[in-house]
Amino acid sequence: MSDVARTAGVSVATVSKVVNGRYGVAQATVERVQQVIHELGYEASLGAQSLRSHRTNVLGILVAEFEPFSTELLKGASREVAGSGYQLLAYSSGDGEGAAIGWERRSLARLSGTLIDGAVIVTPTVIETKHGFHVVAVDPHTGPSGLPTVDSDNFAGAVLATNYLLALGHRRIGHISGRPDLESARLREAGFRKAMADAGVAVDERIVRVGGFRTESAAGTAAELLTLPDRPTAIFAGNDLSAISTMDVARSMGLTVPDDLSVIGFDNIPESALVNPPLTTIMQPLQRMGAESLRLLIDLIAGVERDTHIRLPTELVVRASCRAHP
Amino acid sequence: MSDVARTAGVSVATVSKVVNGRYGVAQATVERVQQVIHELGYEASLGAQSLRSHRTNVLGILVAEFEPFSTELLKGASREVAGSGYQLLAYSSGDGEGAAIGWERRSLARLSGTLIDGAVIVTPTVIETKHGFHVVAVDPHTGPSGLPTVDSDNFAGAVLATNYLLALGHRRIGHISGRPDLESARLREAGFRKAMADAGVAVDERIVRVGGFRTESAAGTAAELLTLPDRPTAIFAGNDLSAISTMDVARSMGLTVPDDLSVIGFDNIPESALVNPPLTTIMQPLQRMGAESLRLLIDLIAGVERDTHIRLPTELVVRASCRAHP
DNA sequence: GAGTGATTCGAAAACGTTATCGATACCGAT
DNA sequence: ATCGGTATCGATAACGTTTTCGAATCACTC
Numbered sequence A, B: 001m002s003d004v005a006r007t008a009g010v011s012v013a014t015v016s017k018v019v020n021g022r023y024g025v026a027q028a029t030v031e032r033v034q035q036v037i038h039e040l041g042y043e044a045s046l047g048a049q050s051l052r053s054h055r056t057n058v059l060g061i062l063v064a065e066f067e068p069f070s071t072e073l074l075k076g077a078s079r080e081v082a083g084s085g086y087q088l089l090a091y092s093s094g095d096g097e098g099a100a101i102g103w104e105r106r107s108l109a110r111l112s113g114t115l116i117d118g119a120v121i122v123t124p125t126v127i128e129t130k131h132g133f134h135v136v137a138v139d140p141h142t143g144p145s146g147l148p149t150v151d152s153d154n155f156a157g158a159v160l161a162t163n164y165l166l167a168l169g170h171r172r173i174g175h176i177s178g179r180p181d182l183e184s185a186r187l188r189e190a191g192f193r194k195a196m197a198d199a200g201v202a203v204d205e206r207i208v209r210v211g212g213f214r215t216e217s218a219a220g221t222a223a224e225l226l227t228l229p230d231r232p233t234a235i236f237a238g239n240d241l242s243a244i245s246t247m248d249v250a251r252s253m254g255l256t257v258p259d260d261l262s263v264i265g266f267d268n269i270p271e272s273a274l275v276n277p278p279l280t281t282i283m284q285p286l287q288r289m290g291a292e293s294l295r296l297l298i299d300l301i302a303g304v305e306r307d308t309h310i311r312l313p314t315e316l317v318v319r320a321s322c323r324a325h326p
Numbered sequence C: 001g002a003g004t005g006a007t008t009c010g011a012a013a014a015c016g017t018t019a020t021c022g023a024t025a026c027c028g029a030t
Numbered sequence D: 001a002t003c004g005g006t007a008t009c010g011a012t013a014a015c016g017t018t019t020t021c022g023a024a025t026c027a028c029t030c
Helices: A002-008 A012-019 A027-040 A046-053 A068-081 A101-114 A154-167 A183-198 A215-226 A240-252 A286-302 B002-008 B012-020 B027-040 B046-053 B068-081 B101-114 B154-167 B183-198 B215-227 B240-252 B286-302
Strands: A058-063 A087-092 A118-122 A134-138 A149-152 A173-177 A208-210 A234-237 A262-267 A280-283 A309-312 A315-317 B058-063 B087-092 B118-122 B134-138 B149-152 B173-177 B208-210 B234-237 B262-267 B280-283 B309-312 B315-317
Touching: A002 A012, A002 A027, A012 A027, A046 B046, A046 B101, A058 A068, A058 A286, A068 A087, A068 A118, A068 A240, A068 A286, A087 B101, A101 B046, A118 A286, A134 A286, A149 A154, A149 A286, A154 A173, A154 A183, A154 A234, A154 A262, A154 A280, A154 A315, A173 A183, A173 A215, A208 A215, A215 A234, A215 A240, A234 A240, A240 A262, A286 A309, B002 B012, B002 B027, B012 B027, B058 B068, B058 B286, B068 B087, B068 B118, B068 B240, B068 B286, B118 B286, B134 B286, B149 B154, B149 B286, B154 B173, B154 B183, B154 B234, B154 B262, B154 B280, B154 B315, B173 B183, B173 B215, B208 B215, B215 B234, B215 B240, B234 B240, B240 B262, B286 B309
Parallel strands: A058 A087, A058 A118, A118 A134, A134 A149, A149 A309, A173 A208, A173 A234, A234 A262, A262 A280, B058 B087, B058 B118, B118 B134, B134 B149, B149 B309, B173 B208, B173 B234, B234 B262, B262 B280
Antiparallel strands: A087 B087, A280 A315, B280 B315
């Protein structure tokens, strides 16, 4: 910056004003300085800016892992950030079930404190929100975090899914749920039970089990369900990953979907349209959720008054993994 | 930091030494200071550190867009970075074909100069490498960039794919290539031509066309090829995305894969195993490429002497999208 | 031509670190 | 006692910005 100042024949103070568009510098000077900045290819040092002004115009989005779900969110978020004047940085907290939580939490806190103005978190990782640092949670960890939140209507979606299965004539419906410390997983299970109860169908506790939201863990649970003497005729999987995993397991056991078993998922990740058979599922508007969370974060930083809990609607997407029960 | 210093009864200089593990502070003092750091939850300011020492222990990885290809790379990279003492930040350069290139380039340059110690770039975006800033390119833009590079053997992989099709008895083989300014795209086309020539089969120029590496653009090209009076019996698509797109187009035209048309892809993104029929393709070890590029970057920063061009092998993955030509 | 207000600019402090280097204390040996 | 050497520690100057505030200039007005 002092280079710029020298060659433009002004002081660093003036250069700073020009860079930040502050009032109080003559038009002629502005142009001259901008010219020099362009020629010299000057870029302000983020570190120094942050140090002095506690503002970097950089936002973070923290995901547990790079998988389809978070990737969709990222797409939406990075589309929203374009043109907002902010820069978006994504980081993964490491493994989902992760080992080195301590280390990750620490380095995360470091970034937060000093280098980004706010963050969207898409992971159960708890983060202590320092003063002046904004964070919004997507699909958050259970419990009264009090954080601004973006999610979809998991409960209603689960009711949708279950009702669809019921309407097809299924009565023995199994459920593979996510980790119970995930709010979304609990809501989906609750929606499932509600729909069953409303239809007057008793749920057999032996065929609702925790499977986790990840491919491998769900596979084990699916295998358990399907080897039961009187196996379910339909399964509502807690998310698409476990639904896909369930279909794999079914196939490997000689069962064909949807003839021998109906499967419905939740999320509508892009993969769901590709698998064979294409997966019937509940759509969450993932990209839109990503975009909304970023918009919320930006508004929060700007101090605009607004609703800090956004719930987006879910929708049934009928494809080919379910059929009527004879 | 001065808070820590005060409550521990030492100077900030000593605290700094403790934080960085420098020699020259008594064991007792180290422990006391660490105790206080822990109690106060002190975290060093990245900005200030960067400002003073020009080192942040943060690495960046820049992708054009969050799609399956780069997501796999990200996975590999974030796995490799764990335990290395570095933190990894991902950013998307915005849209692949992107509008606001200028703005992106600028903010990218800002990050580079001040906030990260080095970067892996997975995009044709050119980046001027300032002094002391290391970058390694994955699957890089064409031309003699001189950058350290990680890629896979695109040429050999294309030969593999073409030979496979030839061995199945196909002679009318079409090729949908990527943007010609991508080195990988050119190499794949070159490999295709080489294999054809070696087999003594003439390539019909009307059935090798640029389709781009993206779903939508490839669909158009695929449609053109398949409506030709004597359409190809097999298509070697430049990457999996366009292969999948080609299968979609074929299906929508009433053609069944592989009976009426064989399709082979390139990359082996996870989706390829899921589509119907499962896609035969050439595997690039994407996660490994991500990991290797990060390792290379770290080594470069550490100043270790090593080979700066890494080429990983490709492999034929036979699934169900190709069959013998009658 | 002196006074007034508006405009434009720059000197300097501060942000939170790290590196240098001199100061101090302590130890054993002469 | 004095001294040389070691271990330990702290004062201080940077690093590149932003911000405040006073100084300087200028254009007017009476």
